[in-house]
Amino acid sequence: MCPNSSIYSDEKSRVLVDKTKxxxxxxWREKKIANVDYFELLHILEFKKAERVKDCAEILEYKQNRETGERKLYRVWFCKSRLCPMCNWRRAMxxxxxxxxxxxxxxxxxxxxxxxxxxxxVKN
Known part of the structure; x- marks a missing residue:
């Protein structure tokens, strides 16, 4: 597992990139930026779930395939808020x-x- 604590992996200083098949x-970046905007609104309104939204998808864990060396997203923690852009994107997928x-x-x-x-x- 490779936690994404920085934008570079420890070996060969490669940028971790998540691609579809x-x-x-x-x-991920665009969704996280939208997520931060959503957090700021919740924080201003003093909602309890603001901290949970802030931590949404903060840590991404990747597993490396031993045969191919390819890394695949293994585990992510989401806030599960209905209006969170990150959670909505993953839910839609x-x-x-x-x-x-x-x-x-x-x-x-x-x-x-x-x-x-x-x-x-239904007619109004």
Missing amino acids: SGKVRP KHGIQSQKVVAEVIKQKPTVRWLFLTLT
């Missing part, structure tokens, strides 16, 4: 992966199924 860099699995299973079980997108509204 397609090679796209994940926007989680729901996307879950949806992909459900769709893949439906296609596997019923390959001739027809899909329908439906939006239901």
Whole structure:
């Protein structure tokens, strides 16, 4: 495990970068900056969860694959606040992966199924 206590790893002074399987860099920095802005608002309003939001995703632990040497994100602590940009981003990724699995299973079980997108509204 490699805690991300600084932006450089101890070996070869490489910058740790988290990438998707397609090679796209994940926007941790942008989300953390938005998270700090959210913390400042909570702190001004003196909400109890402000400290929890401040510590959201402060520590990232990576595990290194012994065969390839590649590092993969292993553990992160989140605040689980509904309005936290960091938690919302991770939650959206989680729901996307879950949806992909459900769709893949439906296609596997019923390959001739027809899909329908439906939006239901209630009149004001």
